[in-house]
Amino acid sequence: MGYKGGFVHYSQSMKRQDFNKAHGRCTKSFKDFIQYYEKTLEPEVFEKFLSSVDHEINLARAEIMSAPEGIERAKKLQDLVETEIEKEKNIKISCFKGCSACCHMEVEITNYESEILAKLVENGHVVNRDVLKEQSLRELQDKKWTKRLTLPENRCIFLGSDGACSIYENRPVMCRRHSVTTPPINCETMDSELGVRFFPRVDLLITAANEDPKLRIGPLAKMLQMELLK
Numbered sequence: 104m105g106y107k108g109g110f111v112h113y114s115q116s117m118k119r120q121d122f123n124k125a126h127g128r129c130t131k132s133f134k135d136f137i138q139y140y141e142k143t144l145e146p147e148v149f150e151k152f153l154s155s156v157d158h159e160i161n162l163a164r165a166e167i168m169s170a171p172e173g174i175e176r177a178k179k180l181q182d183l184v185e186t187e188i189e190k191e192k193n194i195k196i197s198c199f200k201g202c203s204a205c206c207h208m209e210v211e212i213t214n215y216e217s218e219i220l221a222k223l224v225e226n227g228h229v230v231n232r233d234v235l236k237e238q239s240l241r242e243l244q245d246k247k248w249t250k251r252l253t254l255p256e257n258r259c260i261f262l263g264s265d266g267a268c269s270i271y272e273n274r275p276v277m278c279r280r281h282s283v284t285t286p287p288i289n290c291e292t293m294d295s296e297l298g299v300r301f302f303p304r305v306d307l308l309i310t311a312a313n314e315d316p317k318l319r320i321g322p323l324a325k326m327l328q329m330e331l332l333k
């Protein structure tokens with residue numbers, strides 16, 4: 104049976120420590136999701152739930168790893184993520200084309216996604232190389248990213264002058280996953296209340312993809328610059 108994208112009822116049980124050992128690269132949101140069920144379910148029900156999640160992660164990992172490493176594997180994950188988000192399209196999201204505050208934040212991508220982006224640039228997609236260089240020198244979670252959003256120096260190099268992503272079809276998984284439910288104006292400042300939609304199955308997919316031993320994760324500009332300089 105292949106990955107179906109749901110937490111199917113699974114009659115087996117799994118101990119928490121075994122789950123932690125098997126899936127040590129869960130996303131932070133996915134860890135929180137599991138902890139929520141740990142607190143709210145009876146222990147024996149929780150262990151069945153864990154077994155289901157383990158089963159789904161293993162299926163998803165096998166599906167993702169069936170694609171050759173590199174661009175094809177990144178595309179595979181992106182397609183699976185899109186399918187999961189599409190299933191939830193009834194949930195009202197306030198993001199719209201042209202609101203771009205989130206494109207002024209640090210975005211993490213994988214080494215496979217950096218190959219996609221580098222290929223676009225090498226094939227003529229114009230980006231500001233000076234901005235790319237400056238952003239690529241920033242450390243992970245550099246303080247510069249946490250200044251007021253919409254600062255010009257924090258614009259993603261792929262953000263077009265119209266406020267839309269210039270590589271929308273190729274945007275990284277982290278950009279696809281970011282969906283806000285609060286009014287767009289709240290995204291303009293760092294201290295407003297922000298509701299971010301959590302898609303458990305998207306985080307399950309990212310968790311499964313993270314288990315690829317050849318996968319590396321880092322800030323977009325740094326990863327892209329490294330790929331371009333190879």
Ligand code: SF4
Pocket residue numbers: 205206207210259260261262263267268269270271274275278
């Ligand atoms: S890649 Fe596109 S969607 Fe992602 S941060 Fe950059 S401009 Fe925004």
